Amino acid sequence: MFKVNQNYLRLPGSYLFSEIGKRVAAWQTEHPEKEIIRLGIGDVTRPLSPAVIRALHEAVDEMAHEDTFHGYSPDLGYEFLREAIVRRDFAPRGCKISPDEIFVSDGSKCDSANIQEIFSPECIVAVCDPVYPVYVDSNVMAGRSGALDTVSGRWERIIYLPCTEENGFVPEIPEETPDLIYLCSPNNPTGTAMTLEQLQAWVDYANRVSAVILFDAAYEAYISEPGIPHSIYECRGAKTCAIELRSFSKTAGFTGVRLGYTVVPKALISADGVSLHRLWARRHGTKFNGASYIQQRAGAAVLTEEGQQEVWDMIDYYMENARIIRKGLMEAGLTVYGGINAPYIWLKTPQGQGSWDYFDFLLKNLGIVVTPGAGFGPCGEGFVRLTAFGSLENTRKAIARFRA
Numbered sequence: 001m002f003k004v005n006q007n008y009l010r011l012p013g014s015y016l017f018s019e020i021g022k023r024v025a026a027w028q029t030e031h032p033e034k035e036i037i038r039l040g041i042g043d044v045t046r047p048l049s050p051a052v053i054r055a056l057h058e059a060v061d062e063m064a065h066e067d068t069f070h071g072y073s074p075d076l077g078y079e080f081l082r083e084a085i086v087r088r089d090f091a092p093r094g095c096k097i098s099p100d101e102i103f104v105s106d107g108s109k110c111d112s113a114n115i116q117e118i119f120s121p122e123c124i125v126a127v128c129d130p131v132y133p134v135y136v137d138s139n140v141m142a143g144r145s146g147a148l149d150t151v152s153g154r155w156e157r158i159i160y161l162p163c164t165e166e167n168g169f170v171p172e173i174p175e176e177t178p179d180l181i182y183l184c185s186p187n188n189p190t191g192t193a194m195t196l197e198q199l200q201a202w203v204d205y206a207n208r209v210s211a212v213i214l215f216d217a218a219y220e221a222y223i224s225e226p227g228i229p230h231s232i233y234e235c236r237g238a239k240t241c242a243i244e245l246r247s248f249s250k251t252a253g254f255t256g257v258r259l260g261y262t263v264v265p266k267a268l269i270s271a272d273g274v275s276l277h278r279l280w281a282r283r284h285g286t287k288f289n290g291a292s293y294i295q296q297r298a299g300a301a302v303l304t305e306e307g308q309q310e311v312w313d314m315i316d317y318y319m320e321n322a323r324i325i326r327k328g329l330m331e332a333g334l335t336v337y338g339g340i341n342a343p344y345i346w347l348k349t350p351q352g353q354g355s356w357d358y359f360d361f362l363l364k365n366l367g368i369v370v371t372p373g374a375g376f377g378p379c380g381e382g383f384v385r386l387t388a389f390g391s392l393e394n395t396r397k398a399i400a401r402f403r404a
Helices: 006-010 016-030 050-062 079-093 108-118 133-141 196-209 276-287 293-302 305-331 355-366 392-403
Strands: 102-105 125-129 158-162 180-184 212-216 242-247 260-263 336-338 344-348 383-387
Touching: 006 133, 016 355, 050 293, 050 305, 079 102, 079 293, 102 108, 102 276, 108 133, 108 212, 108 242, 108 260, 108 276, 125 133, 180 196, 196 212, 293 305, 305 336, 305 344, 305 392, 355 383, 355 392
Parallel strands: 125 158, 125 180, 180 212, 212 242
Antiparallel strands: 102 260, 242 260, 336 344, 344 383
16 A cells, blocks of 8 residues: 655645635635735746847747757756856856856756755754745655644754844854755845855855755845845855855746756765765756756846846846835835845734734735745744735835825
8 A cells, every 4th residue: 555755744734825825816706806916926027038039939940940959958958058157147256166067957946945855864954034935845845854843833853043133134053053054145035135244154154064055046136235145156165065056037037937057066075975966966867857958048048248138127127116115115114124135025014913914914905915924934923025026017006005
């Protein structure tokens, strides 16, 4: 008789954004005449840029001819894309990353969930709190979490790094010693970005205790302030302790196209002498057949001069939305964070309301969908996340409702 992976049964309820979708759908069914403005799920709304559209069409046309047809892509991804990534994303910042340390994938969400597979089930995991749910959920599925304390909302074998108003939403070095450390900067959901000095402290710590940092840089393109690193490899010694995950989704609007990549330096060696680059290459080649040629040509177009300008125009559009949201909420007397180096605004619920209670209030009274902070971890309670990925029209309309 077959049995299931019992670790999956440890996960409570449904995935955060699935639960939001269910609640919104139920309310819409009851109130079909009400207009809803979605500022919850971080999905983009701007169309793909002209350079990307041209590249997609050209790649599709190539697939129609025998001499330019492409089948399976190389394990690591096409060289033209990996070289463009090095040239655009790393070399200008003094990061010495080679093309064969880059693994192209169909998105950083998959990589951030799958990267834990190359580590021992006994590894102790540390995560920021609040945090992107995939980091925790994937380790629960792998059996690293222990039991859930239903009172505190924390898993017994996971080290939580509180990110609160008191510490400026920047994680502090824990008393316990983790093996794997998940860091996200600019952070999802708080919108906070770590300075080079703050990130360097984590790199020094990880090298000192032989831990690995899994660094999610999905929102690095939104950084606007000086002194904020776009890559962990801007820090000294990062290549011996850090894996970086990147995405085209929020940078270039590829949430529906699907493209990302992970950097695993060859200098990253486990305590027992095993190359993590070799392990990830083995896993990648076994379980993934590669992002399509069409996707990768689109990604390469993003990294051209023309593509970069179009990307900045798109980012400026979203960050104008973030400015409107942040300013409007503050003028309405609310306490907000983020929205400067990230497309997320972290709103403190008024009068100590619970996150899900405030979610329901905004949905039912203002027709605005946000994301409850409690869904990102215990320290997210008392906050909600708003995204700047909507249209300018809807963003202005939503803020007018808050003011009213």
